[in-house]
Amino acid sequence: MTTRLPPPGKKDPVARTRAPTQPPGNRSREAQGLTAMAAVGRFALQVCADCGQVQYPPRQVCGRCLGDDLPWRDVDAMGTLLAETKLHHANDLFFRDRVPWRLGVVGMDAGPSVVAHLAEDCRQGARVKLSLNLDRGGHAVMNARPENPGPNQEDDMQLRELSMDPKDRRVLIVNGKTELGLALTNAFLTAGAREVYVGHGEPWKASPSLEAIKSLDHVTLFPLDVTDTDSVEELAAVLGGKVEIMVNNSYHLRPGGAVDRMDMNITREEIDIHYFGLLRLAGTFGPPMRARGADGEHGACAWVNVLSAYAQINNPAFGTYSASQAAARSLAQCLRAEMSSGGVRVVNAYIGPLDDEWHQMVPPPKLAPDMVAGRIIDALQKGREDLAVGAVAEEIAERLAENPKEIEREIKL
Amino acid sequence: MARMDYSGVAVCVPVTVPYSRYSLRSAHWFCGRALAELIKGAGIVKDEVDGFCIASFTLAPDSAVGLTQHLGVSPRWLDHIPMGGASGAVALRRAARAVQCGDAEIVACIAGDTNHVDSFRNTIASFSQFANDAVYPYGSGGPNASFAFLTDHYMRQYGATREDFGKLCVAQRDNALATPHAMMKRPLSLDDYLNARPIADPLCLFDCVMPCAGSEAFLVMSADRAKALDLPFAEILSTIERHNAYPDDPIQIRAGWAMDVDGFYDHAGVGPGDIDFLQAYDDYPVICFMQLEDLGFCAKGEAGTFVREHDLTTGGDFPFNTSGGQLSVGQAGAAGGSLGLVESIRQLTDQCLGQVVEGAQIGLASCFGMINYDRGLCTSAAILGRSGR
Numbered sequence: 167m168t169t170r171l172p173p174p175g176k177k178d179p180v181a182r183t184r185a186p187t188q189p190p191g192n193r194s195r196e197a198q199g200l201t202a203m204a205a206v207g208r209f210a211l212q213v214c215a216d217c218g219q220v221q222y223p224p225r226q227v228c229g230r231c232l233g234d235d236l237p238w239r240d241v242d243a244m245g246t247l248l249a250e251t252k253l254h255h256a257n258d259l260f261f262r263d264r265v266p267w268r269l270g271v272v273g274m275d276a277g278p279s280v281v282a283h284l285a286e287d288c289r290q291g292a293r294v295k296l297s298l299n300l301d302r303g304g305h306a307v308m309n310a311r312p313e314n315p316g317p318n319q320e321d322d323m324q325l326r327e328l329s330m331d332p333k334d335r336r337v338l339i340v341n342g343k344t345e346l347g348l349a350l351t352n353a354f355l356t357a358g359a360r361e362v363y364v365g366h367g368e369p370w371k372a373s374p375s376l377e378a379i380k381s382l383d384h385v386t387l388f389p390l391d392v393t394d395t396d397s398v399e400e401l402a403a404v405l406g407g408k409v410e411i412m413v414n415n416s417y418h419l420r421p422g423g424a425v426d427r428m429d430m431n432i433t434r435e436e437i438d439i440h441y442f443g444l445l446r447l448a449g450t451f452g453p454p455m456r457a458r459g460a461d462g463e464h465g466a467c468a469w470v471n472v473l474s475a476y477a478q479i480n481n482p483a484f485g486t487y488s489a490s491q492a493a494a495r496s497l498a499q500c501l502r503a504e505m506s507s508g509g510v511r512v513v514n515a516y517i518g519p520l521d522d523e524w525h526q527m528v529p530p531p532k533l534a535p536d537m538v539a540g541r542i543i544d545a546l547q548k549g550r551e552d553l554a555v556g557a558v559a560e561e562i563a564e565r566l567a568e569n570p571k572e573i574e575r576e577i578k579l
Numbered sequence: 580m581a582r583m584d585y586s587g588v589a590v591c592v593p594v595t596v597p598y599s600r601y602s603l604r605s606a607h608w609f610c611g612r613a614l615a616e617l618i619k620g621a622g623i624v625k626d627e628v629d630g631f632c633i634a635s636f637t638l639a640p641d642s643a644v645g646l647t648q649h650l651g652v653s654p655r656w657l658d659h660i661p662m663g664g665a666s667g668a669v670a671l672r673r674a675a676r677a678v679q680c681g682d683a684e685i686v687a688c689i690a691g692d693t694n695h696v697d698s699f700r701n702t703i704a705s706f707s708q709f710a711n712d713a714v715y716p717y718g719s720g721g722p723n724a725s726f727a728f729l730t731d732h733y734m735r736q737y738g739a740t741r742e743d744f745g746k747l748c749v750a751q752r753d754n755a756l757a758t759p760h761a762m763m764k765r766p767l768s769l770d771d772y773l774n775a776r777p778i779a780d781p782l783c784l785f786d787c788v789m790p791c792a793g794s795e796a797f798l799v800m801s802a803d804r805a806k807a808l809d810l811p812f813a814e815i816l817s818t819i820e821r822h823n824a825y826p827d828d829p830i831q832i833r834a835g836w837a838m839d840v841d842g843f844y845d846h847a848g849v850g851p852g853d854i855d856f857l858q859a860y861d862d863y864p865v866i867c868f869m870q871l872e873d874l875g876f877c878a879k880g881e882a883g884t885f886v887r888e889h890d891l892t893t894g895g896d897f898p899f900n901t902s903g904g905q906l907s908v909g910q911a912g913a914a915g916g917s918l919g920l921v922e923s924i925r926q927l928t929d930q931c932l933g934q935v936v937e938g939a940q941i942g943l944a945s946c947f948g949m950i951n952y953d954r955g956l957c958t959s960a961a962i963l964g965r966s967g968r
Contacts, residue, residue: 190715192704197712223713223952229826248830251727252780253718257700261718269717271728271953273829279953281717281728290735307716 168286171321174334174360174464186459186508187260188303196224199238200306204298207550209243211276212236222278243296245272247310248279250290260302263460268324272296272310282308285315286322299328299549302459302509304502320547323463330468330511330546333358335410340365340390340447345522346472347415348375349535351385353543354411360464363405365390367397392416392443393435402450407458411546412451413470416443419524423485436490444471444494448501456508466510468546471498472538475516475559478566481577483528502551513551515542518558531557582846588675589805589812590963591798592620593924595932597760598793598909602693606637607649609691609911613796614650617687621798621808628798630656630683632674634666634690634913636702656683664860664948665820665957666690667795667917672818672961674799684800691794692912699790702912709952719779723787725950726863727779732830733865734781739883741781744864745772747899748785748906750891751861755903757933762791762909785906788862793911795921802966811928816847816941816962823956834866834947835958836873844875847962851875854962855939856898856926858919860947861906866955867899870945874960893934901926902933919944920961927965940968 193201196212203210212221216233220241227234250270256262270284272294280296288294294310301307309328311319320331337354339347342364351362362385366376369389379385388405391397418439420432455466476484477491495514502512519525521532533556545553554563565573594616596609610633618625631654633643641649643659656677660666667690674686692698703710703720719725733739752767767785775784805812819842821835836843844850851874859870868882876897877885891899902908902922905915923942925931936942945960 189718190711190720192711192715194708194712223709249728249732250780251724251731251782252777253724253727254777254779255723256718257703257720258715258718261720265718267718269719269724269728271732271830279829281714281719281724281953283717290731301716305716308713 168316168318168322170318171323171326171334171463183458184263184460184462186456187263188507188509189260189301189305190258191303191305193305194224196226197306199224200298201300201304203238204300204306205551206553207548208240209296209298210238210240211278213239213241220274220276220278222280241276242274244313245274245294245296245310247271247284247288247290247292247294248273250284250288264327270310272308280308282310283324283328285311285319285325287316288312300511300551301328304506304511304551326463329549330411330513332411332543332546334360334464335467336361336363336408337411337413338363338365338405338409338451339413339415340392341415341417342366343373343376343379344415344417345375346417346520346535346538348378349539350413350415350542351379351382353536353539355382355384357543357547360384361386363388363409365401367391392446393438395446398446398450402454406451406454409451409455410458410464410466411468411470412447412455413472413542414444414447415472416440417472419484419487421484421527423482433486436487437493440490441493441497444497444501448497452501452505455510456505459508459510466508468511468513469501469505470513470515470542470546472515472517472542473498475518475554475562477516479562479570479573479577511551513542513545513553515545516552516554516559516563518556583679584846585675585679585815587802588678588815589800589802589810589966590671590815590924591800591805591810591812591928592617593921593928593930594620594796595760595921596691596794598762598791598911600694600762600789600791601696602792603695604693604792606635606691606693607641607646609693609792609794610635610646610689611650613689613691613794614687617796617798621810623685623808625652628652628685628687629654630674630677630686632658632660632670632686632688634660634662634670634916635692636663636912637692637698654683656686662916662948662957663913664862664916664955665946665959666913666948667920667946668818668944668959668961669820669946670917671799671815671920672820672959675815675818678799678801684804686799687796688799688917689794689796690914690917691796692792692914694790694792694912707951710950713952722862722950723779723782725953726865727782728953729831730781730786730863730865733832733868736832737880737883739868741773742769743883743886744786745769746886747864747867747891748772750895751900751904752907753892754901754934755907758902758908759932760793761903761907762789763907782863786863788905788910788915791909791911793909793914795911795914795917797917797921797924811930812966813924813927813963814966816849816964817843818959818961819843820959824958831954832869833873833879834869834955836870836945836960840873840875843960843962849941849962853941854943856901856923856936856942858900858904858923858942858944860916860919860945861900861904862910862915864906866947870947874943874945893936898936901936916946916948919946923963927963940965
């Protein structure tokens with residue numbers, strides 16, 4: 167059983183906030199293959215195409231038959247804990263701040279022995295399940311947990327360094343009075359968030375979601391217009407030091423492309439909301455969040471961007487919208503690199519069409535907001551950084567990996 | 580084909596450049612001072628040394644090649660062995676064959692490292708790709724965690740206790756008390772050992788070597804040359820070397836010695852019972868236990884019992900790491916791989932700096948190195964005999 171994490175107390179205003187450090191991040195090119203798998207929540211290792219040997223640590227030549235075709239394949243994640251230790255001393259500054267720290271050697275059923283972070287309730291000889299997670303520096307690490315985890319497992323301090331669990335954290339949802347905003351608010355509260363701050367523009371505009379949000383406990387509404395630098399700066403001055411999970415749910419969808427609908431105003435609005443909006447949020451909330459990346463067990467941990475799957479490949483039916491999403495996606499990659507020094511991870515959720523008024527003319531499947539919110543919470547709890555939400559987004563990801571020209575010609579989604 | 584013997588080869592002039600916890604000197608200095616001591620001890624001039632075998636972690640960006648220009652030597656035989664703790668016996672066997680074959684007349688085997696405050700960090704950072712990818716990201720910067728795993732597994736598998744490891748460490752400290760260059764010369768009690776601060780469970784402070792600066796060196800030449808120079812020398816009865824043994828063992832419980840031990844004693848013409856002292860590689864006590872087993876002094880899993888039943892002090896019934904070993908003398912980087920060999924030469928040529936194994940005729944020095952990922956990959960060992968015994 168895992169020790170229950172005490173709920174966060176009031177922050178001592180005089181105490182120094184621990185400066186963020188990163189775990190060792192020097193990885194070979196081969197090992198970055200693990201990062202690619204961890205980012206999307208797969209447990210895959212190199213498997214020799216010639217002899218089937220499962221390889222670990224990653225390499226370029228098979229350790230058995232010397233073949234060099236070593237594709238990444240999903241493998242059995244079960245194993246037996248062969249040895250364990252608890253570090254009381256570490257030279258590395260990241261771990262020095264966090265000892266004692268538990269590690270183990272797991273003999274995988276698939277063959278290799280792996281060094282892994284070890285959950286509090288694993289003991290030598292026990293059956294354990296491995297996962298690949300991203301650490302605070304954004305690099306993949308092996309994580310061993312009991313086959314059947316006990317209560318409070320999400321409170322394991324080591325796991326909490328690998329995940330971005332909303333439990334006991336404060337969340338800001340940008341553009342929160344949409345249906346998806348309401349679904350996210352409810353999902354974060356259910357996941358144990360301490361407070362949810364909901365930013366909303368155009369406060370004069372009523373919506374059923376707004377009324378529902380007003381009735382929730384631990385939820386506070388704040389005016390926030392991401393196209394207005396003053397508005398973003400004002401809110402950052404109030405909330406910047408408190409937000410531990412940022413959810414940028416900015417959304418402005420209009421149909422039309424470049425030739426069939428040359429409309430500079432709509433296009434400018436899309437760019438202003440999706441691209442400049444993210445830029446304004448990054449420049450104001452980014453620095454205080456990054457500074458609080460190591461602020462105890464409830465420090466800032468995640469920045470979620472709700473992006474369209476069309477950020478990855480242009481859908482001409484929503485051509486300029488897709489382009490503005492692509493710009494936001496590129497900026498999010500920049501944000502990921504810049505936030506990593508604080509240990510704050512950037513999660514990009516690529517969603518398919520929502521079942522809302524602006525997708526009226528789009529055929530199903532369309533996404534229910536609750537489902538999208540649930541997937542985002544799951545990604546935070548499991549520590550993933552890229553997720554395709556819904557059948558459309560998943561198909562786009564697969565087709566892009568297979569043949570980007572094919573989907574460029576035939577997107578029709 | 581039967582292995583050639585090492586007849587006619589002499590191992591002589593044991594040299595230790597005294598250790599220090601930290602040093603402003605470079606590895607080049609430690610290697611250079613070792614060479615100065617070697618030629619002074621042999622009564623020869625620098626140019627008579629025509630072969631060099633170098634082991635060092637901290638020469639970078641130089642290798643043995645750069646060292647030749649630093650030291651102003653022009654050898655016709657040069658080797659740089661990146662085997663850390665296994666380098667001692669490996670250097671010896673290569674040098675011996677070079678001398679036997681006439682490729683070199685006098686080979687200086689030098690292992691030395693400096694220790695600046697950031698040396699350990701730098702050595703770790705460039706140690707191995709597998710360690711960077713699959714060990715250091717877990718907090719175990721350095722070998723403490725790796726040996727904690729091996730110790731944890733060994734204890735549970737074979738029932739060895741902290742007291743067993745403690746008895747070995749305490750005996751080695753007794754041995755070190757007379758060694759002038761030992762870094763740790765305060766007597767150690769079993770209580771001190773058991774109550775030391777934890778480092779990486781089950782390892783505590785006195786299970787771990789202390790990194791330091793220093794060098795170890797010796798000369799290999801023909802017995803005729805040694806006699807002409809009037810140098811006391813030891814003979815080589817056999818040597819072994821093995822890398823990445825038993826790769827399919829899920830966790831290390833044995834190492835390369837176990838693969839080669841039978842041929843080792845056959846080649847030497849002696850058995851474990853003929854060995855008068857054992858100098859085992861001892862960065863952590865669990866690896867000493869594996870050497871006791873893999874080198875045939877007891878069966879697998881019985882080293883704990885063996886230690887309980889024997890007195891490992893230099894005057895005891897099983898003289899073990901008679902200078903105090905690395906656990907008490909310190910680990911001067913790659914020199915740790917030659918410490919036991921140099922001590923063996925001293926014991927067999929009556930040149931001891933510390934305690935003497937009375938009447939020692941045959942000694943075994945064993946080496947181990949390079950935790951590349953989850954286990955030590957390199958093993959080597961040599962059986963040496965007193966000349967004219």
